Amino acid sequence: MVEKRKPIPVEEAVRKVIENDVYPKTEKVSIEEAYGRFLAEDLVASHDVPSFDRSPYDGFAIRSIDTKEANSDQPVRFEVVGEIGAGSVFTGVVEPFQVVRIMTGAQIPAGCDAVVMLELTKEISEKEILIKRMFKKGDNISYQGEDTQKGSILVNKGTQINPGIVALLATFGYHEVTVTKKPIIGVIATGSELLNIDEPLAPGKIRNSNAYMIMAQIERAGGQAEYFGKLDDDFDTCLSATKEALAQVDMLITTGGVSVGDYDYVPAILHELGATVFFNKVAMRPGSVTTVAKYDNKMIYGLSGNPSACYVGFELFVRPMLRRTLYNQFPHLQKVKATLGVDFPKPNPFMRFVRARLDYVETQLVASPSGVDKSGIVSSLGGADCLLLLPGGTRGYEKGMLVDVLLLEDHQGSEWPWNNIVPSYR
């Protein structure tokens, strides 16, 4: 008899997953390898930036008081007593009506309190200039600490390192950076119909696209994929491969064989292992058969064999655990509001995750399907940059309605996107 499964709401399913502990590990990498990784410690400013008062312009460092009487009728004459480029320091003493020729980035000489741009001076000789207006103390000075003050937290632990953060790491002298280790996520594809991607098509067979898709999703989310191959639908082979993989990874993903068919062995394998199954049916489309379990403190994700269902299952259930393992505080896909670009007349009792594309139309974000909205479809995935969220209900949706979308290519993420979802159209 076919097993009857009870679907649970998506929000509840996600919660059941993320209630589980994660086990972040850290490592040091060189700054050249830091881009894209996740900080395992807060980035604290170890000194002021700039660490000395400096000139933001090419010009002359002056004592502003000497310009008090300067005007265009009576320019004031100054003696140039030195010249410094960035990196050099003027060590002398600047006396009244003396100036130091100074270039952008150079330290302000002691006694000077303003800088006059070259263009605003008149050079009489190499040693003499005229200034035609008054300057105030502090004019054109980049003060010590105006960028960053020593001790301030600049970037929080768990943030993904972008090029700007790389600049900060370099500023503070981190040639090595403590980042989280990428969790190792095993991937097993099951299905006797599956061909390796270099094999020619044969009757009844398809190429294994899910394994490669999942590995790319793992990489996009910041993890490291470990591929254990594609297996025929055979209980013993799949069981022993699952055991072997589990011993080597932090989490395991299988794709296919998770439904109620004669050759769907994932449920039986989880049973045989003695894994704790959190759910095996979610009120969502696609991906309703998504099964999540835990064994030996490791999450096991039984994702659907249908490509679109597999894709969505990863983003909703694997991604947040993966990103939490990277200390990330915003582990879910970021949710934003958009305008629906097409009608969805058919109601569905389950919450739908339509693979979609966002366009900026004038001042609005408009979300439209990126292809056919069926679970077994692979072509809609290529153009998808978001998942359009249509809560289950008894009526369809109309073009122009406000909807929620989950961003697929965003780095920021969301703490918990499942509150305040635009309700089903009634």
Ligand SMILES: Nc1nc2c(c(=O)[nH]1)N[C@H]1C(S)=C(S)[C@@H](COP(=O)(O)OP(=O)(O)OC[C@H]3O[C@@H](n4cnc5c(N)ncnc54)[C@H](O)[C@@H]3O)O[C@H]1N2
């Ligand atoms: N009687 C029922 N039948 C089905 C139900 C159900 O509730 N009752 N659920 C349907 C839903 S919903 C889905 S989703 C699928 C899930 O199927 P499985 O996870 O068991 O996956 P398979 O049966 O192995 O394959 C389904 C489909 O996907 C193709 N596939 C599998 N692996 C790959 C891969 N690595 N790359 C690309 N494509 C793959 C496979 O050839 C099948 O076409 O079950 C429904 N049935």
Ligand code: MOO
């Ligand atoms: O998991 Mo199925 O996708 O609901 O087609």
Ligand SMILES: [Mg+2]
């Ligand atoms: Mg099946």
